[in-house]
Amino acid sequence: MAFVGLVATTFGSSDGSAARADAPLKVVATTGMIADAARQVGGDAVEVRALMGPGVDPHAYRQTRSDIVAMTRADLVLWHGLYLEAQMEEFFHDLARKRTVVAVADHLDKDKLRGHDAYADKYDPHVWMTPALWKDMVAEVQAALSDARPDQADLFAANAAAHLAELDQLIAYGNDILAQVPVENRVLVTAHDAFGYFGRDFGFEVLGIQGISTQSEAGLNRIGALVDMLVARQISAVFVESSVSDRSMRALIEGAAAQGHEVRIGGELFSDAMGADGSYEGTYVGMLDHNMTTIAAALGAKVPPKGMSGRLSGAGF
Ligand code: ZN
Secondary structure, eight states: OHHHHHHHHHHOOSSSHHHHHHSOEEEEESSHHHHHHHHHHHGGGEEEEESSOTTOOTTTOOOOHHHHHHHHHOSEEEEOOTTSSTTTHHHHHHHTTTSOEEEGGGGSOGGGSOBOSSOTTOBOOOGGGSHHHHHHHHHHHHHHHHHHOGGGHHHHHHHHHHHHHHHHHHHHHHHHHHTTSOGGGOEEEEEESOOHHHHHHHTOEEEEEEOSSTTSOOOHHHHHHHHHHHHHHTOOEEEEETTSOSHHHHHHHHHHHHTTOOOEEEEEEOSSSOSSTTSGGGSHHHHHHHHHHHHHHHTTOOOOTTTTTTOOOSTTO
């Protein structure tokens, strides 16, 4: 396996091996969420680069020339898997022959996953939408880092434990504020079907204009059916996504208005990418805090003014 070769080159030589073992582990992650998990678990022992920044759609993303350079120089490459990075599958299968490459979500317990709407043999990749499932992802990232740097396994275990405790806090907060949304309002209308796990864990019906991938065009029939549903059920808020065009959402609002029913944008959610680098929303916890707080507030719950820990700063906070 490539892994054996990597260990040999990192730790095996008698000359300069101490310096190399002390150097941070170079990790490249595809999504910002996985990069965040690697930073939380790895701390100072890792140097993490995320390929996809804020607003980038992973379903459509293709590796750039500089991504390829970074990945071929990395000690460890973490990608999401579950067919999220549909345009990069082949590239990663090739890269796996030369580097240590881990498709993190492919290691999750399949019993916890939702099916895919378009492929009978695939799963819904949007597992970051609930912190309960994300805890399993953090554990997989911890395992991958520990495999790459066994001498740092204790540090990674301690960092992971601290982060998992933070995620437990996030789960408790989400359960608390989302349970305050009146039952008849628990409908989440978004641009694409990214929120299935969120709906399952927090008891919301989720309706995306597009399917699980953003790569399918939203049909006029689908928009028409959703407009009728918004009017019939008097749903008054829909949500735009940071990584998907809001074009079809505008069509939905105009369609409802034509039938005399006013629908507003309940806020912008981070669906497949996090907020700005260096901001609270640019961390996994901040991303989920933003989504949970935005959804709860727009659909009728009372929420703390700036979210779980008073750190939210986006529109509406
Ligand atoms: Zn998506």
